[in-house]
Amino acid sequence: MLVHLKTLGCRLNEAELETWAQGFQKSGHHITQQAQAADLIVINSCAVTHDAARKSRNLIRRIHRDNPKAKLVVSGCYATLDEEEAASLMGVDMVVRNANKDQLVERALTELSMETMPEMSSEPGETSLFTRGRQRAFVKVQDGCRYRCTFCIVTIARGEESSRPIDTVIDDINALHTQGINEIILTGVHLGGYGSDLGYTLCDLIKAILGRTHIPRLRLGSLEPWEFSDEFFELFNNPRLMPHLHLPLQSGADSVLRRMARRCKTDEFAAIVQQLRHRVPHFNITTDIIVGFPGETDEEWQQSVDFIQQIGFGHIHIFTYSSRKGTKAATLPDQIDNNTKKQRSQQLHEIANALKQAFYQTNIGKEFPVLWEGYSEVCGENQKRVFGYTPNYLRIAAIITEAESLENQLVNAKLTQINDDYVIGTIPNLFHSQLTDKQASESLGVVV
Numbered sequence: 001m002l003v004h005l006k007t008l009g010c011r012l013n014e015a016e017l018e019t020w021a022q023g024f025q026k027s028g029h030h031i032t033q034q035a036q037a038a039d040l041i042v043i044n045s046c047a048v049t050h051d052a053a054r055k056s057r058n059l060i061r062r063i064h065r066d067n068p069k070a071k072l073v074v075s076g077c078y079a080t081l082d083e084e085e086a087a088s089l090m091g092v093d094m095v096v097r098n099a100n101k102d103q104l105v106e107r108a109l110t111e112l113s114m115e116t117m118p119e120m121s122s123e124p125g126e127t128s129l130f131t132r133g134r135q136r137a138f139v140k141v142q143d144g145c146r147y148r149c150t151f152c153i154v155t156i157a158r159g160e161e162s163s164r165p166i167d168t169v170i171d172d173i174n175a176l177h178t179q180g181i182n183e184i185i186l187t188g189v190h191l192g193g194y195g196s197d198l199g200y201t202l203c204d205l206i207k208a209i210l211g212r213t214h215i216p217r218l219r220l221g222s223l224e225p226w227e228f229s230d231e232f233f234e235l236f237n238n239p240r241l242m243p244h245l246h247l248p249l250q251s252g253a254d255s256v257l258r259r260m261a262r263r264c265k266t267d268e269f270a271a272i273v274q275q276l277r278h279r280v281p282h283f284n285i286t287t288d289i290i291v292g293f294p295g296e297t298d299e300e301w302q303q304s305v306d307f308i309q310q311i312g313f314g315h316i317h318i319f320t321y322s323s324r325k326g327t328k329a330a331t332l333p334d335q336i337d338n339n340t341k342k343q344r345s346q347q348l349h350e351i352a353n354a355l356k357q358a359f360y361q362t363n364i365g366k367e368f369p370v371l372w373e374g375y376s377e378v379c380g381e382n383q384k385r386v387f388g389y390t391p392n393y394l395r396i397a398a399i400i401t402e403a404e405s406l407e408n409q410l411v412n413a414k415l416t417q418i419n420d421d422y423v424i425g426t427i428p429n430l431f432h433s434q435l436t437d438k439q440a441s442e443s444l445g446v447v448v
Contacts, residue, residue: 244393
């Protein structure tokens with residue numbers, strides 16, 4: 001049977017997709033990138049905003065329209081929060097709530113009568129990551145959140161915190177590395193709360209991964225900017241832990257943060273950034289900002305803009321506030337009109353682009369190890385442009401010959417020029433492209 005997997009939303013959704021893909025493969029099925037060729041389609045939906053929920057509905061309708069013969073399973077936050085609506089959409093054969101995601105593969109195969117004898121009982125074969133053109137893997141280590149930010153519907157959809165044992169995570173990472181994966185991204189709803197239910201901490205997990213695996217690159221997914229210990233900052237002394245963190249700020253005005261029930265003030269956020277950048281030069285801090293939160297005055301908005309510019313983020317995900325039924329923020333007075341939200345969003349997009357270009361500029365002239373992707377573009381006779389990412393998560397493009405291949409390899413590049421959404425680089429020593437795990441790990445520090 002051919003299975004097509006599709007997701008909207010966060011990196012946690014991506015990680016769950018990878019888990020399902022491997023589950024279907026172990027049951028003898030094949031993952032396909034072509035939805036129209038699939039016998040079974042699984043959609044991991046999102047509902048972080050009204051727009052995300054709308055996109056989830058539209059995706060379900062489009063998938064069914066393009067392949068009406070395929071069985072269709074829908075899971076994720078939209079399917080959990082609006083289960084009846086999701087189940088009523090044309091073509092949907094099964095809805096699996098977030099609480100039952102671990103059973104999705106088994107339920108889909110049994111309840112939809114799609115069981116088959118396993119073809120790969122003795123050989124795992126190529127992982128879904130490579131089938132989908134990926135050189136990195138998202139590993140889900142935690143679900144749920146103990147906190148209740150007033151705007152967040154996701155914590156309601158995901159439930160209480162639940163962590164995976166360290167040994168299980170280690171086994172997953174070692175298996176992925178054996179299959180050729182060179183970069184792991186740890187994900188969770190409240191990643192910083194990892195282990196709260198098991199007596200561990202996120203630091204314990206990271207130290208175990210660095211000590212018990214040989215994965216060349218380890219990244220952290222979105223991490224709430226609070227409860228960071230000195231031990232956490234020290235972990236970045238290991239060059240295998242990538243110098244990039246996505247720390248959701250949400251607002252640069254303390255009064256707005258209080259209404260959001262956020263646990264980090266702006267001065268505390270600034271201190272975290274300062275420590276990280278002091279420890280690792282060119283540390284990349286990216287963030288989320290909500291525009292037009294209820295009651296956000298012109299003065300508060302200007303405070304937010306000033307603080308965002310002060311920090312100098314490498315990238316900003318900008319969300320226009322949308323009221324979500326069931327959240328406290330939906331009941332707050334002084335909801336902001338759409339025109340004001342639009343104006344502020346446009347202003348912040350311009351600021352975000354300027355900050356990104358400025359961060360790019362600080363990296364020009366430096367040399368970094370780059371994990372090169374499989375995607376390439378023809379750019380001249382017998383030449384192609386290849387893309388990859390530096391440790392601090394800058395997208396790099398370089399020109400190589402058609403006969404050369406860098407896919408899934410760690411090869412240094414010197415950053416030379418900015419070009420809109422990526423940085424142009426040159427590869428000084430292409431003959432070093434074949435790196436052992438040990439060499440790759442040793443090369444992960446910045447070469448100045």
